Amino acid sequence: MKVFVAGATGALGTHLVPQLVARGHEVVGxxxxxxxxxxxxxxxxxxxxxxxxxxxxxxxxxxSAEPEVIVHQLTALSAKMSIRDARHPDRSSMAKMTNRLxxxxxxxxxxxxxAVGARRFVAQSFGGFRFARTGGPVxxxxxxxxxxxxxxxxxxxxxxxxxxxxxxxxxGLALRYGGFYGPGTSTSLAPDAVMxxxxxxxxxxxxxxxxxxxxxxxxxxAAAATAIAVERGQPGIYNIVDDEPAPVREWLPALxxxxxxxxxxxxxxxxxxxxxxxxxxxMMTEARGASNAKAKRELGWxxxxxxxxxxxxxxxx
Ligand SMILES: NC(=O)c1ccc[n+]([C@@H]2O[C@H](COP(=O)([O-])OP(=O)(O)OC[C@H]3O[C@@H](n4cnc5c(N)ncnc54)[C@H](OP(=O)(O)O)[C@@H]3O)[C@@H](O)[C@H]2O)c1
Numbered sequence: 293m294k295v296f297v298a299g300a301t302g303a304l305g306t307h308l309v310p311q312l313v314a315r316g317h318e319v320v321g322x323x324x325x326x327x328x329x330x331x332x333x334x335x336x337x338x339x340x341x342x343x344x345x346x347x348x349x350x351x352x353x354x355x356s357a358e359p360e361v362i363v364h365q366l367t368a369l370s371a372k373m374s375i376r377d378a379r380h381p382d383r384s385s386m387a388k389m390t391n392r393l394x395x396x397x398x399x400x401x402x403x404x405x406x407a408v409g410a411r412r413f414v415a416q417s418f419g420g421f422r423f424a425r426t427g428g429p430v431x432x433x434x435x436x437x438x439x440x441x442x443x444x445x446x447x448x449x450x451x452x453x454x455x456x457x458x459x460x461x462x463x464g465l466a467l468r469y470g471g472f473y474g475p476g477t478s479t480s481l482a483p484d485a486v487m488x489x490x491x492x493x494x495x496x497x498x499x500x501x502x503x504x505x506x507x508x509x510x511x512x513x514a515a516a517a518t519a520i521a522v523e524r525g526q527p528g529i530y531n532i533v534d535d536e537p538a539p540v541r542e543w544l545p546a547l548x549x550x551x552x553x554x555x556x557x558x559x560x561x562x563x564x565x566x567x568x569x570x571x572x573x574x575m576m577t578e579a580r581g582a583s584n585a586k587a588k589r590e591l592g593w594x595x596x597x598x599x600x601x602x603x604x605x606x607x608x609x
Pocket of ligand 1: 298299300301302303304305322323324325328342343344345365366367368369370393416418470471472473476477478479
């Protein structure tokens with residue numbers, strides 16, 4: 293099939309494009325920068341340069357590709373986040389820009405897809421920190437969201453999920469990824485990896501009882517699920533996470549060890565709140581994880597790294 297990937301040069305896109313090409317698809321990859329066209333070519337795709345926030349440029353780029361499927365992987369999430377950003381995540385420039393990419397750019401891509409007669413649209417969403425903090429530690433796509441969630445970028449996430457899964461001219465799927473780790477992500481062995489750096493410096497402590505449950509996914513597995521979603525699966529929302537949602541107090545020491553760092557410090561809840569704010573404290577102590585049962589059942593997705601235990605030890609580099 294002809295597949296148009298917006299965000300071909302990103303953490304997910306650079307793993308996805310080669311997998312789509314290996315599965316026999318003809319891929320056109322979008323980037324903002326003329327200088328990244330060679331990267332797109334090296335992944336096996338034809339590059340097209342357009343700013344996702346410019347509706348005419350997006351319409352032209354999509355029209356030139358005549359895709360059957362559009363994949364939306366546009367975010368601004370790889371930027372560095374400071375402690376001040378953690379205290380007020382919605383005010384950070386990365387959250388504001390990601391919101392624009394998940395609202396305005398989603399609408400531009402959907403309009404362009406409709407205009408060229410695309411029949412499928414697969415978009416990136418995010419699963420963590422938004423489930424109601426009631427019920428069990430692991431929740432499904434059908435479970436309620438926290439009505440009081442202050443998750444950064446929630447506006448964009450809600451828009452992308454609603455707009456994509458309700459299209460009437462094709463099939464729309466929204467993939468709620470877990471926290472990415474592995475090559476090219478913020479959690480990798482690279483010296484400049486954004487999340488790994490504070491863990492190495494012991495500036496990423498376990499707050500309170502560290503009972504907040506997080507869901508992770510290796511970037512290659514996330515790309516594999518996306519490649520399958522390009523080809524099949526009913527419209528709707530899918531959690532793309534590994535088999536083992538786990539509390540911070542379990543996975544953070546394992547991640548520190550895989551990064552050759554000393555074990556994380558522990559700080560009481562009040563101190564965590566004072567230093568990093570309420571939202572970060574809730575993530576560390578009360579968050580719920582996500583179940584991947586639907587994605588495995590309906591997409592037939594198989595994971596190379598079913599648990600972060602094995603993935604952190606073998607898949608960070
Ligand atoms: N999921 C989360 O909530 C979360 C939270 C914190 C950190 N992270 C980390 O953030 C990264 C997220 O990976 P990702 O693949 O979603 O994002 P990414 O690596 O930041 O890639 C974003 C993609 O969007 C494109 N893009 C952005 N603005 C654009 C515009 N105006 N017009 C056209 N293209 C635009 C970029 O293309 P060009 O640059 O080529 O134009 C790039 O291909 C990972 O490292 C992850 O570990 C994730």
